[in-house]
Amino acid sequence: MTHARKSRGPILTPGRIIPLILLLIMALIPALVTSNYLITILVNCMAFAIFGLSWNIIGGYGAQISWCSAAFVAIGAYVNFILTNEAGISPFLTLPLGMALSYAMATVIGYGTFRLRGAYFSIATIAFAETLRAAVQYFKPLTKGTAGIYLTYRGANFWHLTFPNDRPFYFIMLILLVLTLFFTYRFTVSKTGYYLSCIKGDEIAAESLGIETFKVKLRAFQVSAMMMSVAGCFYASFLTYISPASTCSFDLSIKIGVVAIIGGIGTLWGPVLGAFIIVPLIELAAKLLGASGSSNVLYGLMLVLIVIFRPKGVLPLLTALYDKVFPARDAAAKGGRRA
Amino acid sequence: MVVWKIAQSVLNGLLSGGVYALIGVGITIIFGVMKMVNFAAGAYLVWGMYFTYLWHKWTGLSAYALIPLVVLSMILFGYITFKGTIRRVIKTGGTSFILITVGLSFFLQNLAETVFGTNPLAVDSSIKTSSFLLGKIGGLPVIVGIPRLIAFLVMLVLVLGVNFLLTRTMMGRAMRATAEKPEVATMLGINTNKTYTFAFVLGVTLAALSGLIVTPLYYVQATVGNTFRIAPLMVVVLGGMGSIKGALVGGMLVGVVEQLVATFISADLGTAGICILFLIILYVMPYGIFGKGERAA
Amino acid sequence: MSEKLLVVRDLSISFAGIKAVQHLSFDMEPGEIVGLIGPNGSGKSTTVNMISGTYVPDAGTIEFNGRELTRRDSIASRSRMGIGRTFQTPRPFGNLSVRDNIYSILLQRYGFREAQGKADEILELSKLMHLADAPASKLSIEKRKWMDLARVLATEPKLIMMDEVMAGLNPNEMLESFEFIREINRRGITVLFIEHVMRAVVSVCMRVIVLNEGKFLYGGAPNDALNDPTVVAAYIGGGKLDA
Numbered sequence: 001m002t003h004a005r006k007s008r009g010p011i012l013t014p015g016r017i018i019p020l021i022l023l024l025i026m027a028l029i030p031a032l033v034t035s036n037y038l039i040t041i042l043v044n045c046m047a048f049a050i051f052g053l054s055w056n057i058i059g060g061y062g063a064q065i066s067w068c069s070a071a072f073v074a075i076g077a078y079v080n081f082i083l084t085n086e087a088g089i090s091p092f093l094t095l096p097l098g099m100a101l102s103y104a105m106a107t108v109i110g111y112g113t114f115r116l117r118g119a120y121f122s123i124a125t126i127a128f129a130e131t132l133r134a135a136v137q138y139f140k141p142l143t144k145g146t147a148g149i150y151l152t153y154r155g156a157n158f159w160h161l162t163f164p165n166d167r168p169f170y171f172i173m174l175i176l177l178v179l180t181l182f183f184t185y186r187f188t189v190s191k192t193g194y195y196l197s198c199i200k201g202d203e204i205a206a207e208s209l210g211i212e213t214f215k216v217k218l219r220a221f222q223v224s225a226m227m228m229s230v231a232g233c234f235y236a237s238f239l240t241y242i243s244p245a246s247t248c249s250f251d252l253s254i255k256i257g258v259v260a261i262i263g264g265i266g267t268l269w270g271p272v273l274g275a276f277i278i279v280p281l282i283e284l285a286a287k288l289l290g291a292s293g294s295s296n297v298l299y300g301l302m303l304v305l306i307v308i309f310r311p312k313g314v315l316p317l318l319t320a321l322y323d324k325v326f327p328a329r330d331a332a333a334k335g336g337r338r339a
Numbered sequence: 340m341v342v343w344k345i346a347q348s349v350l351n352g353l354l355s356g357g358v359y360a361l362i363g364v365g366i367t368i369i370f371g372v373m374k375m376v377n378f379a380a381g382a383y384l385v386w387g388m389y390f391t392y393l394w395h396k397w398t399g400l401s402a403y404a405l406i407p408l409v410v411l412s413m414i415l416f417g418y419i420t421f422k423g424t425i426r427r428v429i430k431t432g433g434t435s436f437i438l439i440t441v442g443l444s445f446f447l448q449n450l451a452e453t454v455f456g457t458n459p460l461a462v463d464s465s466i467k468t469s470s471f472l473l474g475k476i477g478g479l480p481v482i483v484g485i486p487r488l489i490a491f492l493v494m495l496v497l498v499l500g501v502n503f504l505l506t507r508t509m510m511g512r513a514m515r516a517t518a519e520k521p522e523v524a525t526m527l528g529i530n531t532n533k534t535y536t537f538a539f540v541l542g543v544t545l546a547a548l549s550g551l552i553v554t555p556l557y558y559v560q561a562t563v564g565n566t567f568r569i570a571p572l573m574v575v576v577l578g579g580m581g582s583i584k585g586a587l588v589g590g591m592l593v594g595v596v597e598q599l600v601a602t603f604i605s606a607d608l609g610t611a612g613i614c615i616l617f618l619i620i621l622y623v624m625p626y627g628i629f630g631k632g633e634r635a636a
Numbered sequence: 637m638s639e640k641l642l643v644v645r646d647l648s649i650s651f652a653g654i655k656a657v658q659h660l661s662f663d664m665e666p667g668e669i670v671g672l673i674g675p676n677g678s679g680k681s682t683t684v685n686m687i688s689g690t691y692v693p694d695a696g697t698i699e700f701n702g703r704e705l706t707r708r709d710s711i712a713s714r715s716r717m718g719i720g721r722t723f724q725t726p727r728p729f730g731n732l733s734v735r736d737n738i739y740s741i742l743l744q745r746y747g748f749r750e751a752q753g754k755a756d757e758i759l760e761l762s763k764l765m766h767l768a769d770a771p772a773s774k775l776s777i778e779k780r781k782w783m784d785l786a787r788v789l790a791t792e793p794k795l796i797m798m799d800e801v802m803a804g805l806n807p808n809e810m811l812e813s814f815e816f817i818r819e820i821n822r823r824g825i826t827v828l829f830i831e832h833v834m835r836a837v838v839s840v841c842m843r844v845i846v847l848n849e850g851k852f853l854y855g856g857a858p859n860d861a862l863n864d865p866t867v868v869a870a871y872i873g874g875g876k877l878d879a
Contacts, residue, residue, distance in 0.1 A: 065437045112621040118580075119376040122437050123572045124621060127614035130569050134611030194740040201729030201772075208688060208723075209741050210715035210791050250565075254445055261438065294453050300446025307439045308427050 015322075023178065030170050039166050045279045046173040047235045050180045052259035052271025054227035057187060059257065060266035062220045063200045068109070068125035070252035071132040072102045072225045076232030077242045081149045082142060090159045091233055098229040105132075106225035110218040126250070133248035148243025151236075161237035169238045176234060177272070180227065185268055192219050200266070251296060258303050264315030273315055278302075343479040348598040350473070350481060356594020357491035358549050362567060363574035363586035364498055365545035368505075371518045371581045372538035373429070375436035380546040381568030382447035387413060387547025388462075388559045389451055395462045402462050402554045403489070413547040417540040420447070429535060444568065452561035459558035486555035493552050497545065498587065504541075505583075514538055518581075546571075569610055570597070573617040579627030588628055592616075640699075641666045641795060641826050647686060647696035656682045657850040660696070666794070669817070669827040671841035671858060673834075675871050679850040680830045681724065684797045688721045689714045701794065716744075720793030724800045726780035730773035734764055734783055737772050741790035754790070762786035762816065778809045782816065795826045802833040814839050834862060846870070 030039060051069060058064050079098040083089045109128050113121040136143045143149065156163050163169065187193050195216045198206040207213050236242050246252075255278070263274025278299075285295045306313065362380050369377045390412045394405045424443055428435040469485040505511035516524040517534045525531055549567070557563050574593050578585025593613050600612030620627070642664040649657050657679040664670055672680050685691045687698055689711040698705045700719060709717075729737050738758050742751035759765040762782050767775065775783060781801055788796050798817070802810055810833070817840055821827055831837050837844060838858045846854040846861055848870040854861055861867050 063434055065434055065441075067441065108618070112618060112625075116625055118374075118433065119437055120576065120621070120625070122378075122441075123376065123576055124618065126569060127573065127617045131611045131614040131618070134608050134614075138605060138608060138611075191743045194736070194743055197732060197736075198729050198740050201731045202727045205723070205727035205729065205787075207711045208715060208721055209787060210712050210744050211741075212710070212712045250568075254441065257438075257441075294449070296449040297446055297453055300442050300444070300449060303442030304424050304439055304446055307435050307442065308424060311428075311431065311435065 026174055030167050036166060039170055041280060041283060043166055043169050043173050043238060045276045046177045047231065047238070048256065048259050048279055049272040049275035050177055050231040051228060051256040052263065052275055053180050053184050054224050054231060055256050056260045056266065056271050057184065057224040057227065058221045060260055060270070061188060061193065061200065062196050062217055064217060064221070065122045065257070066125045066221070066224070067122060067250070067253045067257065068129035069228055069256040070248050070250070071105070071129040072228035073232030073235065073252065074132060074136060074247040075101050075105070076229030077236030077247050078136065078143055080233045080236050081151055081242060084160060085149065085152050091161050091237055092159065095230060095233055098233055099226040102225040102229040103222050106222045107218065110221050114214045114217045129248065129250060129253060133244050136244045136248055146244055148241055148246070151240045161234070166238065172234060176231065181268065187223065188268070192216055196220050254299055258299050262302060262306050262313055264313030267313070267315050270313050270315045273318070274313065277314065340477065340479070343476040343481070344602055345599070346476050346481055348602045349595050350483065351487065352595030352598035353591050354484070354487035354491045354594070355598065356591040357494040358553055359570050359574050359593050360587045360590020361494045361497060361549045362546045362571035363578065363590050364501060364583055365542035366571055366575045367581060367583055367586045368501070368538055369542035370575065372514050373535050375433065376440070376572070376575070377542060378437065378440040378572070379444035379447060380543065380571050381564045382444040383417065383543040383546040384550040384567050385448055385451050385561055385564040386416060387550030388554055388563065389455055390547065391551045391554050392460050392462050392559045401464055402551055406548065406551065409547060409551050410544055413544045414540055417543040418536065421536060421539045425539065426536065448561050448564040455561070457560065459560040461558055462554040464555040490552040497548060498583070501545070502583065510537055566610070570613055573613050577617065577620055577627050582627070585628055639665065641701060642687070643699040645697045647683065647693050647698065649682060649686060649691060649693045655850055657686070660852055662845050662852065662855065664826055664828065666826050667821070667824065669821050669829060669841050671829045671831060671837040671844035672847065673831060673837055673844055674847035674853065678847040680847055681799060684721060684799055684828070684830060687797065688719060715791055718792070718794035720788040720791050720795065721797040722784040722788060722799055722801060724803065726777070726784045728772035728775065728780055728783055730771070732772055733769050734772050734775070735759065735768040737783060738786050738790045741787055745792065758786050758789050761789070761819065777804050785816065785820070789820065793825060795828065796820065797828040797830070799830050800832065802831055802836045810836060838862070
């Protein structure tokens with residue numbers, strides 16, 4: 001979607017109305033639904049949608065596959081809990097600290113790997129995630145090690161993000177999701193966003209045309225990391241209990257990647273779609289098949305199948321349907337970059 | 340006392356590093372020929388262990404005697420998994436390979452857990468606890484564990500065998516030609532698909548054999564994959580992607596570092612120690628010890 | 637001396653023991669269209685790669701606009717200095733539209749609105765306006781080459797090194813390309829033209845530099861070069877010569 005290029009048409013196109021309707025439906029659900037279980041699932045869906053969107057910034061738009069999403073989530077989560085429990089500081093205030101740490105970590109990894117071609121980046125993210133997990137386990141006085149941290153509940157307090165039930169988190173996550181979608185969109189039409197898509201298109205050509213590929217990729221990774229830690233902070237408050245196993249695990253990083261890839265790698269709505277498909281699916285699988293091992297098998301299998309059969313994810317099926325129902329008014333609306 | 344600790348750690352590390360080296364060589368071969376990193380090596384190791392366990396239960400033979408059977412099983416297993424998945428995306432490019440091998444790794448490891456359960460199993464070995472005395476430092480014994488030593492020796496034999504294969508046989512030459520210049524290789528009549536298949540199956544069989552040789556040292560369970568999923572990747576990068584010599588040296592280095600960290604700092608920080616080493620080396624020598632640098636400005 | 641746009645002195649590079657370019661020296665003045673020709677493997681692309689920054693020479697100097705280029709000058713920074721190049725096989729950003737291919741590059745110098753305007757200009761000049769919103773991956777080879785050129789124009793270069801632009805084009809497309817290149821040159825851009833298609837060289841270039849086996853062989857007017865016995869011998873001994 002290039003700037004100022006669309007022919008003047010109606011302001012409320014179907015492409016804009018549908019998301020608004022969805023938003024409205026989502027906003028009304030808590031009022032209509034009494035099951036807390038459903039609310040919890042939807043919060044998880046939204047959380048993973050946000051994680052997926054964050055991953056997409058570097059993984060989808062940048063084509064640099066990162067496997068350390070969980071590490072940034074963990075940074076946001078642990079900074080939140082440690083400072084809230086020990087010092088009573090509101091998560092809203094500690095957010096910048098988590099973001100700064102994630103920014104720093106992303107810079108370290110980026111400096112080491114973005115000058116190199118190939119899988120170095122992916123391998124380095126795995127190494128980093130493992131290092132962080134070990135660090136969290138090791139510095140027991142601070143992080144309580146493998147036992148994890150429980151958020152101390154001192155009564156309902158918005159500022160501390162402690163609530164008696166999940167419903168307030170529903171709205172918090174919904175707002176966060178809308179903000180993330182908006183921010184992701186702005187990113188894709190920013191200069192960095194355009195340069196990133198050039199690099200994804202052909203890195204060598206991009207370089208020869210003046211784009212500093214290293215800087216651009218680094219910036220995308222830093223942005224992705226910070227987004228991930230923000231989401232991690234709020235998600236942790238929702239979970240009220242975090243541990244290295246639940247937040248720093250390779251499993252989580254894979255899940256986040258799968259959400260974005262299954263939905264539609266490199267698209268705006270892909271991760272959202274992916275999250276809303278995968279989270280309930282895994283929940284269902286866990287109910288039917290039991291142990292977590294089997295639901296992990298599903299993640300791996302889905303990733304493999306999608307890469308083979310539908311590398312662009314599920315979203316293109318929906319956009320094809322959309323195009324059938326609402327054929328483009330003029331040729332100029334088609335083509336160009338798809339969000 | 341400290342000297343003794345260092346000596347014992349280094350010795351243990353060199354020997355256990357042999358296992359990492361073996362997996363690393365497997366990944367290196369695949370990378371050399373297909374220019375892609377196989378993230379699923381650890382998962383194949385796990386299946387190697389389980390195959391060893393199964394054959395052990397059915398035949399009662401010791402792990403080392405089962406090598407031929409396990410090799411055959413793995414060739415079949417590797418071939419099927421490769422043909423069913425990776426073969427289909429070879430042409431599509433780098434990120435597909437990363438995604439699919441990571442997916443495969445996750446799938447295979449958790450599949451093993453689902454099929455075989457989470458209980459640790461054991462492959463009995465009469466030599467499990469045997470060791471001999473190498474010497475003494477400051478009155479303290481420096482011990483060589485026999486299983487570790489055998490693992491190391493088996494690894495050497497296998498690597499020499501692989502080296503022979505690559506340099507003396509037609510397939511080996513085909514693999515090296517495909518590795519250097521795939522387009523030229525095709526023109527010379529080499530079937531690149533067959534070459535890729537061979538390289539992959541060889542690579543994962545080596546990983547599976549690594550699993551076999553550590554059965555006296557570890558319980559057979561899927562989570563072993565977690566231990567061996569990260570270190571081999573570090574080995575390959577440290578040694579320089581695509582260099583077998585590098586994988587060997589890298590493997591020993593990784594093994595030694597891991598043991599030193601485990602001994603002097605904390606037992607479960609071993610892997611983290613390797614990762615930190617890796618990140619440092621990435622800054623200092625990005626192309627590894629034997630890697631070939633790029634001719635870029 | 638400070639008038640010259642590009643000064644190459646004693647440039648040498650070897651790959652795995654093979655001397656790809658040896659002691660090459662030549663100059664280019666602003667506004668020229670200079671052909672760089674020679675049989676296959678004579679070092680033409682390698683020379684371009686050294687100027688663009690892709691390869692680091694083993695010896696020799698490259699001066700652009702009076703300033704010596706060092707290994708610290710990255711490919712991207714050389715592009716920003718005004719050194720542009722195209723590739724033998726076009727490299728479109730297949731995931732973007734033709735317009736966005738050009739627009740993205742303009743964003744390096746202009747704000748969003750201005751860049752849109754400039755993109756329109758370049759699309760007009762390169763006769764790609766009717767394809768502006770088509771995905772770049774769907775272009776024919778001729779259009780891809782033109783888009784490559786259009787994209788380089790977006791970097792507002794002082795020098796464009798064109799690497800075998802004519803390969804794969806039919807005679808009509810070639811004629812149009814000659815005109816496009818002349819138009820680019822009329823706008824003040826110096827052109828270094830690597831080519832095998834001699835018709836193109838004769839038609840477009842003001843003078844040629846002939847390389848053989850990495851060394852400078854002959855310099856002069858295109859027709860003189862093609863008739864020179866040493867040049868002819870080099871081609872017959874080595875690569876192709878299609879007139």
